[in-house]
Amino acid sequence: MFPASDVNNDTNLWHKFHCETSMTALCRQETLGSFSVFPTNADVFISQTQTEEFKTSNSYLLEFATDSACNRSSTGRLLEASENKYAITLCDVLDANLDLIIKLQQTTNGDMTVYWRKDETSIWLLIFLALASIYLVSCVAQNIVAVIRNDSKHFHQDKNGLLTWRYKSQYLVTLVVILWLLQDFAFNNMFTCLVLISDKRLLIHLFVYVSVEWVWQTFVHLRKKHQFPHHEHFASTVSILTATLLIISSRIHLTFDNPYVAILTALFGVRTCYKLIWLGVHKMHYLQHVMQILDLFVFSSLLGNGIMPASATVLDGTLLQHLLVFISFLLASLLVLYKMTAAKTKIEDFASKTVPASSTSSSTVTPTSPRSPRSPTSSPRDSLPLLASSSSSLCTPSRSDSFASLSSLCSFSSQSSSS
Numbered sequence: 001m002f003p004a005s006d007v008n009n010d011t012n013l014w015h016k017f018h019c020e021t022s023m024t025a026l027c028r029q030e031t032l033g034s035f036s037v038f039p040t041n042a043d044v045f046i047s048q049t050q051t052e053e054f055k056t057s058n059s060y061l062l063e064f065a066t067d068s069a070c071n072r073s074s075t076g077r078l079l080e081a082s083e084n085k086y087a088i089t090l091c092d093v094l095d096a097n098l099d100l101i102i103k104l105q106q107t108t109n110g111d112m113t114v115y116w117r118k119d120e121t122s123i124w125l126l127i128f129l130a131l132a133s134i135y136l137v138s139c140v141a142q143n144i145v146a147v148i149r150n151d152s153k154h155f156h157q158d159k160n161g162l163l164t165w166r167y168k169s170q171y172l173v174t175l176v177v178i179l180w181l182l183q184d185f186a187f188n189n190m191f192t193c194l195v196l197i198s199d200k201r202l203l204i205h206l207f208v209y210v211s212v213e214w215v216w217q218t219f220v221h222l223r224k225k226h227q228f229p230h231h232e233h234f235a236s237t238v239s240i241l242t243a244t245l246l247i248i249s250s251r252i253h254l255t256f257d258n259p260y261v262a263i264l265t266a267l268f269g270v271r272t273c274y275k276l277i278w279l280g281v282h283k284m285h286y287l288q289h290v291m292q293i294l295d296l297f298v299f300s301s302l303l304g305n306g307i308m309p310a311s312a313t314v315l316d317g318t319l320l321q322h323l324l325v326f327i328s329f330l331l332a333s334l335l336v337l338y339k340m341t342a343a344k345t346k347i348e349d350f351a352s353k354t355v356p357a358s359s360t361s362s363s364t365v366t367p368t369s370p371r372s373p374r375s376p377t378s379s380p381r382d383s384l385p386l387l388a389s390s391s392s393s394l395c396t397p398s399r400s401d402s403f404a405s406l407s408s409l410c411s412f413s414s415q416s417s418s419s
Helices: 059-063 090-095 123-148 152-156 165-187 197-222 238-253 261-281 286-307 314-362 380-394 400-418
Strands: 015-019 025-029 034-039 044-049 077-083 085-088 098-107 110-118
Touching: 015 025, 015 059, 059 110, 077 085, 090 098, 123 165, 123 238, 123 314, 165 197, 165 238, 197 238, 197 286, 238 261, 238 286, 261 286, 261 314, 286 314
Parallel strands: 034 085, 044 077
Antiparallel strands: 015 110, 025 034, 044 085, 098 110
16 A cells, blocks of 8 residues: 555556455445445455446456356355355456555545556566676676675786776676666656656656766776776775666555665665775776765665655654665765775785895895906905995894804904995
């Protein structure tokens, strides 16, 4: 059930009828007979004969006359001789593949409006969306692992600095899925089948975001990397993959009131807050700040148009919104702290390996070339400064245990130079 103010009334593929609440069913219509929706009685009675006036009394009976929606036996329905009696049960929903929306609204014909439609989505489209979702979820997991391991650059690029095929395939699959869903919503009138008005707003925001982000990532990889500092620290495709999964869920359920929105919103929020904190402590390109504003806008739209309308009450929606924001900032802060600590440790390890090597090389005497014939003008005293300078480098050992072995040589060289 949804509040009356947010239900999309501009529906071309949804049929509707009005009914009144009842103690024996979800709602009941008793103008020309007995028509009930999900009766609570143990036995459900269906009349064998129906008059033409009763068949045309609402849109459901006009479509499914004489119990044609239920095509299986042993359903618990009982036929009786009386006429003009029908009940919508679980058998109708399963056999006719129905989608039902109950809208609470006081009207002249009753206090409840029931929207219904037959879901005629192709099985091949469902298989395609299922396989694409599995692949995109695995890509999200790979990106998260690459960020935690501080190996995002090697995940995106090979040894030659080119994009890996694994990274390119993510963009390719995302592009194919988005184009397919765009034509399905635009040309197959599925956009009008969205349940809530907020679903339409959020879907438009996600389509625009995925398109802009896809162009941005392509632009970044075509340009020189030094113009966009710290770009390798971000799992660049996580937001695109998450937004694509949200669009897929809206196509299957025709609403963002589904079990996946809260999880995907939290994942999108963690990445957005992580990038926000990283931009706050590092100097970045101004275009990266512009894209961060777009990320924050979409995250706010997910909280307002996806989380709040799907909540039972305003209090529940507000608490869930604050919880998701808190989790996003908490995990993002821990991830930034972990990456900065790992980078500092890596620099210290590199310095500890290079400093002893340089000191050792400075204390090593290089072998001399074979003695060349002495020039006529040279004298034995001319070589004393060279000996003194060579011995002075040996008199500054890098290890304390080598000082005793070199002390005699140092004293000898100093006496020779003074003489």
